[in-house]
Amino acid sequence: EDQVTQSPEALRLQEGESSSLNCSYTVSGLRGLFWYRQDPGKGPEFLFTLYSAGEEKEKERLKATLTKKESFLHITAPKPEDSATYLCAVQEGSNYKLTFGKGTLLTVNP
Amino acid sequence: SAVISQKPSRDICQRGTSLTIQCQVDSQVTMMFWYRQQPGQSLTLIATANQGSEATYESGFVIDKFPISRPNLTFSTLTVSNMSPEDSSIYLCSVEKQGAPGELFFGEGSRLTVL
Numbered sequence: 054e055d056q057v058t059q060s061p062e063a064l065r066l067q068e069g070e071s072s073s074l075n076c077s078y079t080v081s082g083l084r085g086l087f088w089y090r091q092d093p094g095k096g097p098e099f100l101f102t103l104y105s106a107g108e109e110k111e112k113e114r115l116k117a118t119l120t121k122k123e124s125f126l127h128i129t130a131p132k133p134e135d136s137a138t139y140l141c142a143v144q145e146g147s148n149y150k151l152t153f154g155k156g157t158l159l160t161v162n163p
Numbered sequence: 164s165a166v167i168s169q170k171p172s173r174d175i176c177q178r179g180t181s182l183t184i185q186c187q188v189d190s191q192v193t194m195m196f197w198y199r200q201q202p203g204q205s206l207t208l209i210a211t212a213n214q215g216s217e218a219t220y221e222s223g224f225v226i227d228k229f230p231i232s233r234p235n236l237t238f239s240t241l242t243v244s245n246m247s248p249e250d251s252s253i254y255l256c257s258v259e260k261q262g263a264p265g266e267l268f269f270g271e272g273s274r275l276t277v278l
Contacts (some may be wrong), residue, residue, distance in 0.1 A: 055204070085265045096167075096255050096269025097206070140206065144265045149194075150221070151265055153206040 056080050059141050063065035066161050069130045074157045076141030077123040087151065088117050089140040097140055099119050100126075130159045165190055165258050167270035175276045184273045186256030191236035196267070197229070200253040209254075212239045246277045263274045 060075045067142045089097035101110040103119035105133050110117045112136060126139055138158045142151040143156065176182050185272040186195065197209040201207040203238055220232040232240045243250050253272040261268040 082238070087265050089267075094271065096257070096271050097267070099260075099266050102263070103263060140264070142206075149211075149259075149264060150208055151267070155203070155205045 056145075056152050057141055057143055057154035059139075059157050061157060062155070063158040064160070066128075066131055067161070068132055068161055068163050071129045071131070073128070074126040074139055074159070076126070076154055077140060078141075078143045080143050080145040081154070082146040084144040084146060084148075086119055087142045087144070088124070088126055089136045089142065091140055091156070100139075101120070128159070131159075133161045133163050135159065135160045165192070165260070165268040167256055167258065167268055169256055169270035169273050171273055172271065173274040173276075176246050177276045177278055178247055179228060180246055181242055182246065182275060183240050183242045184254055184256070186239045186241070186270060188258055192258040192261075193236070193240045194256045195233065195251070196259075197231065197239075197241045198255040198257060198269075200255060200272070202252075209241070245261065246275075248277045251275055251277045260265060 056079050058077045085102050087102050088100040090100055091097040101117040106121045108119050114129050118125050138156040140156045142153040168187045170185045190243050195212045198206050199209055200206050209224045210220040212218045212231050212233040214233045214236050228244050230242045253274050255272045256270040257267040
């Protein structure tokens with residue numbers, strides 16, 4: 054069973070059409086949950102860290118939230134430049150290792 | 164922030180050969196991480212490279228297949244040995260931001276295709 058599951062696998066939006074990406078996790082003793090953005094041909098780029106349920110972080114059109122079982126990445130009024138693959142990862146207990154989900158490929162059409 | 168350079172950016176290799184990927188960081192770091200990203204799969208940690216000691220490998224990855232060197236605090240190499248088509252993947256080097264566990268900087272990756 055995957056520890057980190059992201060949905061949907063792919064999402065296509067029109068410019069300005071808000072939506073959310075989901076990341077559910079099954080690890081115990083969550084140390085941190087991380088969101089990354091990956092553009093084609095590039096390495097992932099860090100977006101947010103969330104540590105505890107109820108926490109929220111924002112950056113431009115993106116807002117990440119965390120519950121005890123899942124995280125959401127809300128995208129408000131997206132633009133074509135928001136098109137990318139969004140990766141979620143968790144860090145468990147005292148282990149420094151990150152476990153990644155498979156990502157959500159977001160396409161925003163003009 | 165850290166700037167990470169990887170070489171080669173891409174290569175096409177023959178079955179049974181080996182290829183070494185280089186990773187250069189613009190600052191001194193304690194740990195360097197090597198990841199594999201296969202099509203349709205999640206980013207998977209291969210090993211952690213510490214300067215002055217042997218690399219620590221994750222389950223499913225062995226030193227004979229993926230030998231790693233870490234000669235100093237800014238450089239590491241990953242070799243993919245005796246390659247097969249199943250090794251076709253993107254290999255990524257990363258380092259952690261100081262004081263921010265889990266916040267990683269990544270290189271742009273090395274895309275290997277094994278024929």
